[in-house]
Amino acid sequence: MPRILAPLLASATYARWLHLLTGWIFAGVILMIYPGTYHKSLTEILAESVAVDVVLLALIAMLPAVRRVEGIQARLLLVPDREEDITAEPARTWADRWRTATWLIGRIALGSAAGVVSVFTFTVLYDLLIAPKAIVVGVQLAYLERSFWYLPVIPLLVFGYGWLMVWAGRLQLAMAVGLLGPSREERMVEAELRAEQLLERNRLARELHDSIGHAMTVTILQASAARAVDDGAFVARALEVIEETGRQAMEDLERTLVLLREGTEGTAIERPGVEQLPEFIDAVRAAGSLVEASIDVPPGRLPKVLSHESYRIVQEGVTNALKYAPGEPIRIRIAVREGQLELRCANAAQTGGVPRPTGSASRFVGTAQRNGGKGLRGIRERAALLGGEATAGPESGEWVLAVRMPLRLGA
Known part of the structure; x- marks a missing residue:
């Protein structure tokens, strides 16, 4: 009824x-x-x-x-x-x-x-x-x-x-x-708008993953090392690195949150690019990691989007190296060759992925830990959206992340 x-x-x-x-x-x-x-x-x-x-x-x-x-x-x-x-x-x-x-x-x-x-x-x-x-x-x-x-x-x-x-x-x-x-045209426009929104959400998720993930990795490693080492100067230096890393993470978080706000004020905030990589590498070195870097990119040669995505790719590669092989030297090479931007991030690795203690922390290396992570998937997505490709895996006793992207977007 x-x-x-x-x-x-x-x-x-x-x-x-x-x-x-x-x-x-x-x-x-x-x-x-x-x-x-x-x-x-x-x-x-x-x-x-x-x-x-x-x-x-x-x-x-x-x-x-x-x-x-x-x-x-x-x-x-x-x-x-x-x-x-x-x-x-x-x-x-x-x-x-x-x-x-x-x-x-x-x-x-x-x-x-x-x-x-x-x-x-x-x-x-x-x-x-x-x-x-x-x-x-x-x-x-x-x-x-x-x-x-x-x-x-x-x-x-x-x-x-x-x-x-x-x-x-x-x-x-x-x-x-x-x-x-x-109409069919309006439905197409709506579908394209939804696709753009999904891409934007994925981009923001990658931004947060790369930036905050790197900061958390550095913070955890430094805190673990400071607790294991009975050296006041080392502890003070570790706390300084944690503070600087946290401040940088807060700035990256603010940039990402601005992208969510309405209006045009977000366009005034520049996102980090290849030009900021030396500062990033210096911060990683200050945290106690050995980093060899070669950046052969003429100033102003890269489009802004390519420059920013390159920064995030290097950041994710270094974060993976710090997370899965702490203490191992990291070699970074960035160069423009034959109309392509080539990025290579390598560090020593062992096969099998067996944990090896280092002080109070453990080292996990090998393909088993890295292949299924969101970070590498995000790198592949970034490269693919820019018309390039990314590969990652063991090579001659090293773990190598290699990315190639065309300088002309859409080429």
């Missing part, structure tokens, strides 16, 4: 009923203006009014703004499950205009039918509840008292009319979704 009565009591039903009646009112107003009802048969009235309505609605639908107005009105009164199912954009193509014309004609036709049914139903209810019953006796009109035999018919009539309006409203909603819904 609740499932039967719920649609009759829902506010959406009455909003859709109002939307139906506006179509009927429009048709009625046009009928009064032309062709009118004076000295005309019902057939003539219907034929002329239908012709006038169809022509007028088709002409109105040619205006691009009409589609937007109808979409907004349908969203408010037809109450779709998702507002996105009904567009609120103006018509951009002739196909949009013809779909709008079909919608207007169908809306007026369905609304007119609902209006006629409403008038008939309310008239019958009036006769049953209020109007006295009259019969002719001979040549005189005699009025009889109203009887109550028809009272059970009233709730059935109201119930039937209510459900008829429920289904008429649902039919109107289905028409709106089909005819006022996004």
Whole structure:
């Protein structure tokens, strides 16, 4: 029983009923203006009014703004499950205009039918509840008292009319979704927008992973070493490195969070690029790691996006080396050759991935620990998005990360 009565009591039903009646009112107003009802048969009235309505609605639908107005009105009164199912954009193509014309004609036709049914139903209810019953006796009109035999018919009539309006409203909603819904071009634009948003989310996730992941790795290694070494000067130096690394991580985090804010203020904050790699390498050396770096990139040669992605790739490669082979020398080489940017990050490694204690920490090296990580997958994604490729794995007793990316994006 609740499932039967719920649609009759829902506010959406009455909003859709109002939307139906506006179509009927429009048709009625046009009928009064032309062709009118004076000295005309019902057939003539219907034929002329239908012709006038169809022509007028088709002409109105040619205006691009009409589609937007109808979409907004349908969203408010037809109450779709998702507002996105009904567009609120103006018509951009002739196909949009013809779909709008079909919608207007169908809306007026369905609304007119609902209006006629409403008038008939309310008239019958009036006769049953209020109007006295009259019969002719001979040549005189005699009025009889109203009887109550028809009272059970009233709730059935109201119930039937209510459900008829429920289904008429649902039919109107289905028409709106089909005819006022996004066109194929709009769906393509929406799909591209969603793809861009997903790419942006992935980019932000990589930013946080690379920056914060590096900071946490350095912090953990320094804290572990400081606890294991009974040297006040070393402990002080380790705390200084932790402080500097944390400050840099906070700056990177701020840059990433700015990308989430609305407005143009985020464009004023520069993200780190190849030019900042010497500072990064110095910080890694200050943390106690041996780093040999060769950066052969002319100033201003790299596009900004390529420069930034290169910085993050090197940062992730060094972080992996610190995490899986702490204490081993790291060799970094960056050069521009034959229209490509080549990055190589290598460190000594053992096969098998067996932990080897170093003080209070343990060293994990080998392919088993690195291949499944999010960092290497992020590096491959960065390189692929820029038209390049990345490989990582053991090579001549070393773990080597090699990346090649074209200088001309999209090449």
